[in-house]
Amino acid sequence: MFLSIAFESDIPLYQQIKNQIITGIAQGKLKPGESLPSVRQLAADIGINFHTVNKVYQQLKQESWVVIHRKSGVIINPDLNLQANEPYRESLKDTLEVLFAEAYLRGVTLEESQQLLKTIYQSYVQEVSK
Amino acid sequence: MFLSIAFESDIPLYQQIKNQIITGIAQGKLKPGESLPSVRQLAADIGINFHTVNKVYQQLKQESWVVIHRKSGVIINPDLNLQANEPYRESLKDTLEVLFAEAYLRGVTLEESQQLLKTIYQSYVQEVSK
DNA sequence: TACTTGTTATACATATAATAGAACAGATGC
């Protein structure tokens, strides 16, 4: 099992699963072309309803993280080609503005934040491919 | 009015208000000791129910961003002394890990991210005080 | 044929978000 779910968390189950799949791709734990468990299988593994997993897969498909075929099931998009377009960059900036306002007021310096970012980026794989 | 509310947003009203008050403090638009509108006044200004504003103030009070007295009403905590303790740093790291996994996969480099952070930090005031 | 696949539909329970109206005690200004 490549997922660890916190049932007591206030983050919705489907969001936790989605987050871990996307970070999994970035960290190379999941490779483009690799297949994911079926909705029923993954739901059984985690111990939740298959509709919750289906919701995740539908959203991932909608955002082009995965492709779904009757034959091959759900696989990580082999041709990951997501763009950092302007709306995305805007939303990212807005999110960071709020997030780091609190961090700044708690005494986290710019240097610390940049160092943290560097460490996080180092956990991402150099080349995302098969 | 120092708040701009997006009613069509999927971000809850109370969360938008809370976010803008905290970033407002970081950016120097709101200074420690400064008083905020009463729950009824702010609600009337925005055009929402006063219970929603009350929810914001209660949370801000709970997290020590503001202090509330019968006499003075709601004021930004004059002695802002919030700590970046270990649980907070953990949650910040977890949030960033997810956030930048997607950014990374969309082609946003470490250098771009660090530059963005620098720009954001520059919008925060140097010295948070009266 | 039996089984698994993704997909869809309906229903239900619970929690969250937002609104609504009412009331109360403490403080303020006339």
Added chain:
DNA sequence: GCATCTGTTCTATTATATGTATAACAAGTA
């Protein structure tokens, strides 16, 4: 004193989000 404003609390209702439950269907596989 009296009216007004303050934060606070209570109950209630509506809408939405989340998660579960059961069932069914068409397409592909062994």
